[in-house]
Amino acid sequence: MPPEVTAVGHYDLTVLAARSQWTRIRWALFAFPDIVDVTPLGDANVVRIFYEGARPYAEVWRVALLQAGFDVPSLSSGGSAGVNPCWSVRDAA
Numbered sequence: 001m002p003p004e005v006t007a008v009g010h011y012d013l014t015v016l017a018a019r020s021q022w023t024r025i026r027w028a029l030f031a032f033p034d035i036v037d038v039t040p041l042g043d044a045n046v047v048r049i050f051y052e053g054a055r056p057y058a059e060v061w062r063v064a065l066l067q068a069g070f071d072v073p074s075l076s077s078g079g080s081a082g083v084n085p086c087w088s089v090r091d092a093a
Contacts, residue, residue, distance in 0.1 A: 008036060011049045011056040016071040019044040028068045029061055 015025055019040045025047055026038035034057070036050040049061065062072045 007054055008050060008052055009056065011051065011058055011061075012041065012046050013049055013058060013061065014045050014073050015047055015065060016045050016073070018047045021070070022047055024068075025065065025070060028065055028070070031064065032057070032061065035061075 015021075018025060022038065022040040029035045029038050029049060032051075034051045034053050036052055038050070039048050040046075041048055049056070051057075058075055062075060065072045
């Protein structure tokens with residue numbers, strides 16, 4: 001069976017004090033099946049969220065993190081640092 005091509009993108013989300021609690025942020029976001037990984041960035045207040053699919057669901061992720069007790073600024077106030085779609089090849093299991 002040929003490998004399946006899956007859209008994988010990343011979204012940089014501002015979460016205050018993200019670097020010191022990125023593993024907790026990661027596990028909170030793994031409740032969403034489209035989340036592939038979450039990593040810290042050089043900016044202490046930003047995490048990079050890797051997701052599968054056509055687009056990010058940043059507002060949904062933001063609300064989930066707010067409900068889990070994280071300080072996440074509004075996306076309209078510059079709470080996101082950007083979106084970058086890319087492509088990945090995955091073996092169909």
